[in-house]
Amino acid sequence: MKKRGQQLFGMSFSVIFGIILTVVLIGLASYMIVKFLEYRTCADIGLFVQDVDDEVKEAWNSQQKTGVFTSTLPSKIEYVCFANLSAPMVGANTEEGKIFREIERYEVYKASMFLYPPEKACNIEYKKIEHIIFEKNPTCFPVVNGKVQIKIQKGFNDALVKIG
Numbered sequence: 001m002k003k004r005g006q007q008l009f010g011m012s013f014s015v016i017f018g019i020i021l022t023v024v025l026i027g028l029a030s031y032m033i034v035k036f037l038e039y040r041t042c043a044d045i046g047l048f049v050q051d052v053d054d055e056v057k058e059a060w061n062s063q064q065k066t067g068v069f070t071s072t073l074p075s076k077i078e079y080v081c082f083a084n085l086s087a088p089m090v091g092a093n094t095e096e097g098k099i100f101r102e103i104e105r106y107e108v109y110k111a112s113m114f115l116y117p118p119e120k121a122c123n124i125e126y127k128k129i130e131h132i133i134f135e136k137n138p139t140c141f142p143v144v145n146g147k148v149q150i151k152i153q154k155g156f157n158d159a160l161v162k163i164g
Contacts, residue, residue: 041074042122045115048073049127052080052113052150059154059161060131066153075146079116082129082163083138096140103138116140132161139164 048071059065073080081099085107089100103114103126111126118125141150141164154161 041076042124044072044074045077045122045124049113049115049124053127053129055152056129056132056161056163059152062154064154064156064158065161067151069150069152071148071150072146073115073143073148074120075143076120077115077117077143079140079142080148080150081114081116081138081140082112082132082134083114084112084134087137089138090136096136096138099140100138114138132163134163136164 051071052069055069079099081096081103083100083103085100085104089097099114099116103116103118106114106118106126109126109128111128112132113127113129115121115125141148151164152161
């Protein structure tokens, strides 16, 4: 004799429980995939920052070097900027001037490299890069299709690495 609850839907409790469990597992798997992709993005940003620091140190330790450092960044990062926040800004009405005003809050950290927009940089929005100099304050490099190219050079008699 069939129970009344089973006649209502025509399915047993185990089938209904299996469907609910499947939906929960699919939702959990989707959430984990999204989180994994976020972690990958943050790892890519961290590796980029470390690679720039290593490239500058290599140039500074060499007698002379001229080249373009090319790397990839997540497309949500628009610019990589180098700035001395305690020095006056050049080009207040330009895009770089707008970026300078937004990154000024990091002056207390004595940082020299900044990722813009900072809120998209996974809490790695600034980094202190030693032994660099740049002509324009700030000097920004656009990220185009996830790629950025940074000009790095050091002459034979130069004490610092020139960016830009």
